[in-house]
Amino acid sequence: MNGPNLNLLGQRQPEIYGHESLADVGEACAALASDLHLTVRFHQSNHEGVLVDWIQEAREQGAGIVINPGAFSHTSVAILDALNAFDGPVLEVHISNIHKREAFRHHSFVSQRAEGVIAGFGTEGYLLALRRMANLLGVK
Ligand code: DHK
Secondary structure: EEEEHHHHHOOOOOOHHHOOHHHHHHHHHHHHHHHOOOOOOOEEEEOHHHHHHHHHHHHOOOOOOOEEEEHHOOOHHHHHHHOOOOOOEEOOOOOOOHOOOHHHOOOOOOHHOHHHHEOOEEEEEHHHHHHHHHHOOOOO
């Protein structure tokens, strides 16, 4: 699950977020998921409430959540509350190393819910998170 502005991946601040598009990342995740015997739904929204709705849907339809909440990481109690209502594992991904950036990016509300956090590994972080998710779910 991807939050705001990640639809512009590859176009916005490539020196920070890289040159790959979100569609490229989605394709790479789908290919790895197939190797790991996982089914992945890959979503992006610029809207906090839509992300909350998808997290709530995952209560019925998802075993685990890998989320890059974008800027909502640093602001959204609503996303944290929704994740706290989800029973499965949650992994948080940030493409950039948020700890090396502005102070307002150093805190993430989601991190207190996440089993693990990946930051600064570029888009490879999504693939690392998927591998970890397969282990946490005991698949493969
Ligand atoms: C993405 C964003 O859009 C920022 O608002 C976060 C995160 C960092 C990332 O590194 O993927 O602060």
